Amino acid sequence: MIEAVDRYTEMVRAKSATGALAPGSAEVYVRDVHTFAELAGAGRVLDDLTGEDVDEVLLKFAHKPDGRRSPDASGVPGAAGSVGSDGARLQSASSQARFRRSVSAFFRHAAVAGWVQLNPMSVATLKPKQRGGLRAERRALTTEQAEGLLGAARELVVAPVEVGKRADQRTELRDGLIVLLLAAVGPRVSELTRANGEDFFVNAGMRYWRIFGKGGRTRDVPLPRPVVEVLDAYLAEGRPLLDRGREPKALLLSWRGRRLARGDVQGVIDRVLARVEPERRRSVTPHGLRHTTATHLLAAATDMDAVRRVLGHSDLSTLGRYRDELPGELEAAMRVHPLLGSVRGAEIVEGGVAEAGPVEVE
Structure with a gap:
């Protein structure tokens, strides 16, 4: 497996050097594929890995402490990522989904290069929801x-x-x-x-x-x-x-x-x-x-x-x-409807529409 990971790393970095892949994306792919090899076991044969083996690695990654942030790094409740029994902050759902995409890209290349006969990702059953829970509905701040x-x-x-x-x-x-x-x-x-x-x-x-x-x-x-x-x-x-x-x-x-x-x-x-x-x-x-x-x-x-x-x-x-x-x-958009600007601020009275002063909206 180590040889395959090294060759994949060389390919990714070559793409980055030629501008076909952004340096930041290349860095993520390289880091994730080395993490995958470490969690799967460096001595494993790549072509022997099954969908169950991939599922096991994905679960291991889900429960791997996120070294970028300490449990109290933000001091803010609800920070991204859950906390393990030892207090360490675990991988967030988005990090787990990203890791799965990186592994999928690795095995797609492995299948094309002939390193594996069957892409184990096609039979892996573990999905991001099962591994990290639902992602927060909102990312943007109000x-x-x-x-x-x-x-x-x-x-x-x-x-x-x-x-x-x-x-x-x-x-x-x-x-x-x-x-x-x-x-x-x-x-x-x-x-x-x-x-x-x-x-x-x-x-x-x-x-x-x-x-x-x-x-x-x-x-x-x-x-x-x-x-x-x-x-x-x-x-x-x-x-x-x-x-x-x-x-x-x-x-x-x-x-x-x-x-x-x-x-x-x-x-x-x-x-x-x-x-x-x-x-x-x-x-x-x-x-x-x-x-x-x-x-x-x-x-x-x-x-x-x-x-x-x-x-x-x-x-x-x-x-x-x-x-x-x-x-x-939606309510704010309708208050300032672009097609109703000429009648904005008008007041309906018996027999027609009379102009009123500016309408103050709460």
Whole structure:
């Protein structure tokens, strides 16, 4: 099995090098297939694995502690992933589904390459629901929850520096910028951590972020004024405190001066969430903030193609996966119906319609 995993790893990395596969996706595939080999047993023969063997590995992964987050990493009830009997946070349902997709891709390649006679995934019976429970119905934050998170991020950047805090530990501007970029622009976490300072430019008085996305595609996204203000403050004051000259181009740096890793972003979100009032606080992942961006832009009747371009999708149909229903959005849409603007605020009286003053809606 080890030989097959190594050859598959070489193939995936070759695709990444040629631009046929995004580096972040390649990293996930490689990590998951090595985890699969470890859980299945390195000495096993790949072609001997049955559907029952795959089911066993999927269950093992489901109960494998998620090393990226400690049980109390967020301090927020309902954080992604369940907790095991020893208190360790287990894999979330979405992580389990992703792992299953990675394993399926591995065995599809193995079948085409002739490494296995029968693809065991075709007879594996364990599905994501059985392994991790139902995924939460909502990924996107409600308006109130999103405003609470964004408010905490903006308050963080103007908060006075703690007395005695070392300069290289002052990450408030960086943390606030991360949350604002994730919630306002909705980038993939890999796009955020790969960002360089030179990717932000001004055109006709508007600040843009040139995002390098999947498959080598780029998109230029204009930034809202509140985000630009925090970005400018971070570049002028926050980033120089973290700069050690090791990553001269990277936008986001750790306190050691290294480019911020993807796994660090969740910790940043959790720290900002801890500053939100409990009644407006709900745990969210970087991908959940991407859903939040899509949901609220579409709910505000933003052109669907514009939202597609902001998120970096090649197909409009993909937006359906990133949009959650918001409470009261149908009622809000009908209150501002575009075809009834000429009669909005009118009052029905005996014998016809009389103009009334502006109608205040609760």
